[in-house]
Amino acid sequence: MSANNLFLKSAFVRAPLKNGVGRYVCQLQRIVFKFCKSNGASRGMRDFIEQDLVDFSKDNPGVVVYLKPRRHRGPVIVGEYLNGDRLWMSVHNKTHEEIVKWVELFRTQQGNNWNSRLRKYQYTNHPSVQGPWTPFTFKDPELNTAELPDVRFGSNNRLPATATEQLRLMFEKQKLDELKTAE
Structure with a gap:
């Protein structure tokens, strides 16, 4: 374990169970746009608010949207999720298009799992350095x-006959024997 994990809380992945199986539940509960009305660094945020905020609110009725104007402060987006996580993103000097992408990211993710050391239920002292095995790992x-079928890579002719095929061959041989004896 590295020293980076000493100050992180330990947690399991908290994925919403079966989210999207019956219906999808947006995990974003609240989004707050903090911006300055006159600062040049908030230009992209003001453009987003003027052009896309109403459409975002109409498309996502389950997300509460707050606008918080602040004097002489940088623009910030704060997202609060159903699992209690809060994500904070500074959008200082970001363009309108970049802010649209960040808001879409906030809307589609489920919270912040970066501030915790992720634990798993299985653990090994000797992890594999070879990578996961697949059916194609040792193929030529x-x-x-x-061009398949190819004799070099095996063909269906080498397979042993099934029981049904053996019975059919025995029946045909028996018929031939009966025809020969009848003549």
């Missing part, structure tokens, strides 16, 4: 460009 690279 020639298989990517080969």
Whole structure:
């Protein structure tokens, strides 16, 4: 464990259970736009408020939107989520388009899991350095460009006959034997 984890709280991933299976529940509960009416660094925020805020509010009726004008302070977006997390983002000197992208990110994520050391239920003292196994791990690279079926990579002719095929062959052989004896 590195020293960076000493001051972080320990937590499991708190994903909303089955969110999106029946219906999707937006995890953003409240968003606060803090800005200055005259500061040049708040220009992008003021443009967002003038052009897109009403449409954002109409599209997301479950999100409470607050505007908080502040004198001589940098623009900030604060998002509060259903799980109690608060995200704070300074949008100092950001353009209108960048603020639209940040607001969309706030709307689609579920909170802040970066301030906690993520724990997992399984643990090993010797983690694998080889990576996860897949069915294609030890396959021959020639298989990517080969025209299949190819005898080099195996064909269906080598498979043993199934029980049904064996019975069919025995029945046909029996019929042939009966025809030969009848002649």
